Amino acid sequence: MATTKxxxxxVRVARQTHEQISAAAEVVNESTSEFMRNAALDRxxxxxxxxxxxxxxxxxxxxxxxALDVPDHAPNxxxxxxxxxxxxxx
Amino acid sequence: MTWVTGGLxxxxxxxxxxxxxxxxxxxxxxxxxxxNKQDTARVYVWTxxxxxxxxxxxxxxxxxxxxxxxxxxxxxxxxxxxxxxMIAKLxxxxxxQGQGAGMDLVFxxxxxxxxAAQLGGGRLIVxxxxxxxxxxxxxxxxxxPVENTPNRLYMKVETARVGLGIA
Numbered sequence: 001m002a003t004t005k006x007x008x009x010x011v012r013v014a015r016q017t018h019e020q021i022s023a024a025a026e027v028v029n030e031s032t033s034e035f036m037r038n039a040a041l042d043r044x045x046x047x048x049x050x051x052x053x054x055x056x057x058x059x060x061x062x063x064x065x066x067a068l069d070v071p072d073h074a075p076n077x078x079x080x081x082x083x084x085x086x087x088x089x090x
Numbered sequence: 091m092t093w094v095t096g097g098l099x100x101x102x103x104x105x106x107x108x109x110x111x112x113x114x115x116x117x118x119x120x121x122x123x124x125x126n127k128q129d130t131a132r133v134y135v136w137t138x139x140x141x142x143x144x145x146x147x148x149x150x151x152x153x154x155x156x157x158x159x160x161x162x163x164x165x166x167x168x169x170x171x172x173x174x175x176m177i178a179k180l181x182x183x184x185x186x187q188g189q190g191a192g193m194d195l196v197f198x199x200x201x202x203x204x205x206a207a208q209l210g211g212g213r214l215i216v217x218x219x220x221x222x223x224x225x226x227x228x229x230x231x232x233x234x235p236v237e238n239t240p241n242r243l244y245m246k247v248e249t250a251r252v253g254l255g256i257a
Contacts, residue, residue, distance in 0.1 A: 054174070054216050054244070055158035057237045062157070065169060068213055069248055074232035077200075077253035086194040087136055090096035 011036070093145060093191070095198050098126050098133040103142045109181035111220065117179055118147055125149065131178060134202065136195065146191055148180040148199045150206075155214055155236075155244065174214035174244070175203045196231055200250045207247045215245045 013021070018032075025035035056064070104119045125131035136146035157170035177199050182191045203215050217233060219225035219241040229235065232253070233243035 053154045053156050054176075054236055054242055055239060056155050056244075058157050058159040060237050061155070061170075064244075064246075065157075065172070068172070068246060070246075071249040071252040072232070072234070072246060074245070074249050074253040076230055077232045077250070078255075080193055080197055080231065081254050085092075085197070086189070086191060087093045087095045087198055090094055 092139070093136040093186075094139050095134055095136050098122060098135050098147070101142050102135055102137070102144050104144055107144050107147070107181075108184055109187075110184055111181065114179060114181040114220070117149075118144070118181070122147070122149065132202075134198065136191075136198075145183045145186050146181065146195050148195055149178045150199065150203060151176045151178045152212070153216055155216060158238075172214055173212045174216050175206065175212040175247075176216040176218060177203075178218055180217075192227065193231065196228070197254075200245075201254060204247060204250050204254060204256060207251075213247050215247060215250060217243050219243065 021035060022032045025032045028035065030038065104122065107115055107118050109115060122131075122133045126133045131149040131151045133147060133149045135144045137144060153174050153176040155172045155174050177196070180192075180195055180199060182195060200215060203212070207213070215233075216236075217228050219228055222241065225235065225241045225243060228243045232249070233245045236242040236244055
Protein backbone atom coordinates (compact mmCIF):
# COMPACT_ATOMS: atom_id res chain seq x y z
CA MET A 1 0.00 0.00 0.00
CA ALA A 2 3.01 2.31 0.43
CA THR A 3 3.06 3.79 -3.05
CA THR A 4 4.67 7.11 -3.90
CA LYS A 5 2.21 9.90 -4.52
CA UNK A 6 3.21 11.46 -7.79
CA UNK A 7 -0.06 12.52 -9.36
CA UNK A 8 -1.86 15.67 -8.48
CA UNK A 9 -5.62 16.16 -8.42
CA UNK A 10 -7.09 19.62 -8.08
CA VAL A 11 -10.69 20.26 -7.16
CA ARG A 12 -12.68 23.47 -7.19
CA VAL A 13 -14.96 23.84 -4.20
CA ALA A 14 -17.02 26.61 -2.64
CA ARG A 15 -15.32 28.27 0.33
CA GLN A 16 -17.96 26.90 2.64
CA THR A 17 -17.30 23.37 1.41
CA HIS A 18 -13.57 23.85 1.90
CA GLU A 19 -14.08 25.04 5.47
CA GLN A 20 -16.36 22.16 6.23
CA ILE A 21 -13.88 19.61 4.88
CA SER A 22 -10.99 21.19 6.78
CA ALA A 23 -12.97 21.22 10.00
CA ALA A 24 -13.87 17.57 9.63
CA ALA A 25 -10.26 16.68 8.78
CA GLU A 26 -9.11 18.40 11.95
CA VAL A 27 -11.49 16.31 14.03
CA VAL A 28 -9.85 13.11 12.85
CA ASN A 29 -6.30 14.53 12.90
CA GLU A 30 -5.74 14.45 9.18
CA SER A 31 -4.55 17.09 6.78
CA THR A 32 -7.21 18.30 4.37
CA SER A 33 -5.65 16.50 1.43
CA GLU A 34 -5.20 13.32 3.43
CA PHE A 35 -8.83 13.52 4.43
CA MET A 36 -10.02 14.09 0.87
CA ARG A 37 -7.82 11.31 -0.44
CA ASN A 38 -9.15 8.85 2.15
CA ALA A 39 -12.75 9.89 1.62
CA ALA A 40 -12.47 9.60 -2.15
CA LEU A 41 -10.72 6.24 -1.91
CA ASP A 42 -13.39 4.90 0.44
CA ARG A 43 -16.05 5.89 -2.04
CA UNK A 44 -14.16 4.56 -5.03
CA UNK A 45 -13.63 1.24 -3.29
CA UNK A 46 -17.27 0.95 -2.43
CA UNK A 47 -18.41 1.77 -5.93
CA UNK A 48 -15.96 -0.45 -7.71
CA UNK A 49 -15.91 -3.10 -4.96
CA UNK A 50 -12.22 -3.24 -5.71
CA UNK A 51 -10.12 -5.96 -4.26
CA UNK A 52 -7.56 -3.45 -2.98
CA UNK A 53 -9.18 -3.52 0.41
CA UNK A 54 -12.26 -4.54 2.31
CA UNK A 55 -14.08 -2.14 4.57
CA UNK A 56 -15.44 -3.93 7.58
CA UNK A 57 -17.89 -2.22 9.94
CA UNK A 58 -16.14 -1.24 13.20
CA UNK A 59 -18.16 -3.58 15.44
CA UNK A 60 -17.51 -6.64 13.33
CA UNK A 61 -13.85 -5.65 12.89
CA UNK A 62 -13.26 -5.17 16.62
CA UNK A 63 -14.70 -8.52 17.65
CA UNK A 64 -12.76 -10.25 14.88
CA UNK A 65 -9.48 -8.57 15.89
CA UNK A 66 -9.91 -9.59 19.50
CA ALA A 67 -9.86 -13.24 18.48
CA LEU A 68 -7.61 -13.22 15.42
CA ASP A 69 -5.61 -16.18 16.75
CA VAL A 70 -8.66 -18.17 17.80
CA PRO A 71 -9.93 -20.39 14.99
CA ASP A 72 -13.65 -20.20 14.27
CA HIS A 73 -15.64 -23.39 14.15
CA ALA A 74 -15.42 -24.66 10.56
CA PRO A 75 -17.18 -28.04 10.33
CA ASN A 76 -17.71 -27.83 6.58
CA UNK A 77 -14.08 -27.07 5.86
CA UNK A 78 -13.08 -29.99 8.08
CA UNK A 79 -15.47 -32.25 6.22
CA UNK A 80 -13.98 -31.14 2.90
CA UNK A 81 -10.47 -31.68 4.25
CA UNK A 82 -11.35 -35.26 5.16
CA UNK A 83 -12.46 -36.09 1.60
CA UNK A 84 -10.06 -37.39 -1.05
CA UNK A 85 -8.56 -34.59 -3.17
CA UNK A 86 -9.47 -34.19 -6.82
CA UNK A 87 -6.12 -32.57 -7.58
CA UNK A 88 -2.46 -33.17 -6.97
CA UNK A 89 0.51 -30.80 -6.96
CA UNK A 90 2.79 -30.79 -9.96
CA MET B 91 -10.12 -37.96 -12.44
CA THR B 92 -7.23 -36.18 -10.78
CA TRP B 93 -6.23 -32.78 -12.00
CA VAL B 94 -2.82 -31.24 -11.65
CA THR B 95 -2.46 -27.86 -9.98
CA GLY B 96 0.39 -25.44 -10.46
CA GLY B 97 1.38 -21.84 -11.05
CA LEU B 98 0.40 -20.28 -14.37
CA UNK B 99 3.21 -20.79 -16.89
CA UNK B 100 3.91 -19.85 -20.50
CA UNK B 101 2.85 -23.19 -21.95
CA UNK B 102 -0.66 -23.06 -20.52
CA UNK B 103 -3.50 -22.69 -23.03
CA UNK B 104 -5.99 -20.09 -21.89
CA UNK B 105 -8.04 -19.29 -25.00
CA UNK B 106 -10.30 -22.32 -24.80
CA UNK B 107 -11.33 -21.74 -21.18
CA UNK B 108 -15.07 -21.28 -20.70
CA UNK B 109 -16.66 -21.24 -17.26
CA UNK B 110 -19.90 -19.69 -18.51
CA UNK B 111 -19.10 -16.26 -17.07
CA UNK B 112 -17.62 -13.97 -19.71
CA UNK B 113 -15.81 -11.66 -17.27
CA UNK B 114 -14.01 -14.62 -15.71
CA UNK B 115 -13.03 -16.00 -19.13
CA UNK B 116 -11.76 -12.62 -20.24
CA UNK B 117 -9.75 -12.00 -17.11
CA UNK B 118 -7.92 -15.27 -17.66
CA UNK B 119 -7.18 -14.65 -21.33
CA UNK B 120 -6.48 -10.92 -21.13
CA UNK B 121 -5.14 -10.16 -17.66
CA UNK B 122 -3.90 -13.26 -15.90
CA UNK B 123 -0.43 -13.44 -17.46
CA UNK B 124 0.32 -9.78 -16.93
CA UNK B 125 -0.95 -9.81 -13.35
CA ASN B 126 1.11 -12.89 -12.62
CA LYS B 127 4.27 -11.40 -14.13
CA GLN B 128 3.84 -8.08 -12.37
CA ASP B 129 3.20 -9.82 -9.07
CA THR B 130 -0.13 -8.09 -8.62
CA ALA B 131 -1.69 -11.55 -8.46
CA ARG B 132 -0.57 -15.14 -8.13
CA VAL B 133 -2.47 -17.24 -10.65
CA TYR B 134 -2.81 -21.01 -10.28
CA VAL B 135 -4.33 -23.34 -12.84
CA TRP B 136 -5.59 -26.90 -13.09
CA THR B 137 -4.97 -29.08 -16.12
CA UNK B 138 -5.16 -32.75 -16.92
CA UNK B 139 -1.83 -34.43 -16.30
CA UNK B 140 0.55 -33.78 -19.16
CA UNK B 141 -1.87 -31.33 -20.81
CA UNK B 142 -1.71 -27.56 -21.26
CA UNK B 143 -5.41 -26.72 -21.57
CA UNK B 144 -6.51 -24.87 -18.46
CA UNK B 145 -9.64 -26.38 -16.85
CA UNK B 146 -9.83 -24.29 -13.70
CA UNK B 147 -8.02 -21.33 -12.20
CA UNK B 148 -7.86 -18.97 -9.29
CA UNK B 149 -5.97 -15.78 -8.50
CA UNK B 150 -4.69 -14.66 -5.12
CA UNK B 151 -3.86 -11.04 -4.40
CA UNK B 152 -2.57 -9.26 -1.32
CA UNK B 153 -5.18 -7.06 0.28
CA UNK B 154 -6.18 -5.47 3.55
CA UNK B 155 -9.27 -5.47 5.70
CA UNK B 156 -9.87 -2.03 7.13
CA UNK B 157 -11.90 -1.00 10.14
CA UNK B 158 -14.63 1.24 8.89
CA UNK B 159 -16.44 3.76 11.00
CA UNK B 160 -18.62 6.31 9.31
CA UNK B 161 -17.01 9.73 9.18
CA UNK B 162 -13.86 8.70 11.00
CA UNK B 163 -11.32 7.11 8.72
CA UNK B 164 -8.61 6.66 11.28
CA UNK B 165 -8.75 5.69 14.92
CA UNK B 166 -5.45 6.74 16.45
CA UNK B 167 -4.85 4.13 19.13
CA UNK B 168 -6.46 1.03 17.76
CA UNK B 169 -5.33 -1.42 15.18
CA UNK B 170 -7.45 -0.56 12.19
CA UNK B 171 -6.01 -2.60 9.32
CA UNK B 172 -5.25 -6.28 8.93
CA UNK B 173 -3.16 -7.67 6.06
CA UNK B 174 -4.99 -10.36 4.16
CA UNK B 175 -5.02 -12.53 1.05
CA MET B 176 -7.85 -12.34 -1.40
CA ILE B 177 -9.18 -15.08 -3.61
CA ALA B 178 -9.94 -12.52 -6.28
CA LYS B 179 -10.91 -14.89 -9.09
CA LEU B 180 -11.91 -18.52 -9.11
CA UNK B 181 -13.57 -20.39 -11.96
CA UNK B 182 -14.08 -23.89 -13.34
CA UNK B 183 -14.40 -24.81 -17.01
CA UNK B 184 -17.86 -26.05 -18.06
CA UNK B 185 -16.37 -29.38 -19.14
CA UNK B 186 -15.56 -30.34 -15.55
CA GLN B 187 -18.30 -28.52 -13.64
CA GLY B 188 -20.60 -30.48 -11.32
CA GLN B 189 -17.97 -32.88 -9.99
CA GLY B 190 -17.03 -30.99 -6.85
CA ALA B 191 -14.16 -29.30 -8.64
CA GLY B 192 -15.18 -25.86 -7.38
CA MET B 193 -15.01 -26.88 -3.72
CA ASP B 194 -11.67 -28.55 -4.25
CA LEU B 195 -10.39 -25.52 -6.13
CA VAL B 196 -11.22 -23.38 -3.09
CA PHE B 197 -9.46 -25.97 -0.96
CA UNK B 198 -6.38 -25.63 -3.19
CA UNK B 199 -6.52 -21.83 -2.87
CA UNK B 200 -6.86 -21.95 0.92
CA UNK B 201 -3.93 -24.35 1.15
CA UNK B 202 -1.74 -22.02 -0.93
CA UNK B 203 -2.72 -19.06 1.24
CA UNK B 204 -2.06 -20.86 4.52
CA UNK B 205 1.38 -21.78 3.15
CA ALA B 206 2.11 -18.19 2.17
CA ALA B 207 0.80 -16.87 5.49
CA GLN B 208 3.30 -19.00 7.37
CA LEU B 209 6.08 -16.99 5.74
CA GLY B 210 4.53 -13.84 7.16
CA GLY B 211 1.85 -11.56 5.91
CA GLY B 212 -1.85 -12.08 5.87
CA ARG B 213 -4.03 -13.06 8.79
CA LEU B 214 -7.28 -13.29 6.86
CA ILE B 215 -8.58 -14.82 3.67
CA VAL B 216 -11.03 -12.60 1.81
CA UNK B 217 -13.19 -13.65 -1.10
CA UNK B 218 -14.80 -11.43 -3.67
CA UNK B 219 -17.79 -13.48 -4.82
CA UNK B 220 -19.19 -12.46 -8.20
CA UNK B 221 -22.81 -12.92 -7.17
CA UNK B 222 -25.08 -13.99 -4.34
CA UNK B 223 -25.09 -17.64 -5.36
CA UNK B 224 -21.29 -17.69 -5.26
CA UNK B 225 -21.33 -15.97 -1.88
CA UNK B 226 -23.62 -18.76 -0.65
CA UNK B 227 -21.15 -21.33 -1.97
CA UNK B 228 -18.38 -19.77 0.15
CA UNK B 229 -20.63 -19.57 3.19
CA UNK B 230 -21.16 -23.31 2.92
CA UNK B 231 -17.38 -23.59 3.34
CA UNK B 232 -17.56 -21.58 6.59
CA UNK B 233 -16.58 -18.19 5.18
CA UNK B 234 -18.21 -15.35 7.11
CA PRO B 235 -19.98 -12.49 5.31
CA VAL B 236 -18.50 -9.00 5.79
CA GLU B 237 -21.37 -6.83 6.99
CA ASN B 238 -22.50 -3.99 4.74
CA THR B 239 -20.46 -5.30 1.80
CA PRO B 240 -22.47 -7.62 -0.42
CA ASN B 241 -20.66 -10.72 -1.68
CA ARG B 242 -17.53 -10.09 0.36
CA LEU B 243 -16.61 -12.82 2.85
CA TYR B 244 -13.68 -13.67 5.05
CA MET B 245 -12.07 -16.49 7.01
CA LYS B 246 -9.26 -16.22 9.54
CA VAL B 247 -6.06 -17.88 8.34
CA GLU B 248 -6.06 -19.56 11.76
CA THR B 249 -9.47 -21.09 11.05
CA ALA B 250 -8.18 -22.41 7.72
CA ARG B 251 -4.98 -23.76 9.29
CA VAL B 252 -6.88 -25.70 11.93
CA GLY B 253 -9.67 -26.74 9.54
CA LEU B 254 -7.11 -28.14 7.12
CA GLY B 255 -5.41 -30.01 9.94
CA ILE B 256 -2.10 -28.18 9.51
CA ALA B 257 -0.35 -28.18 12.88
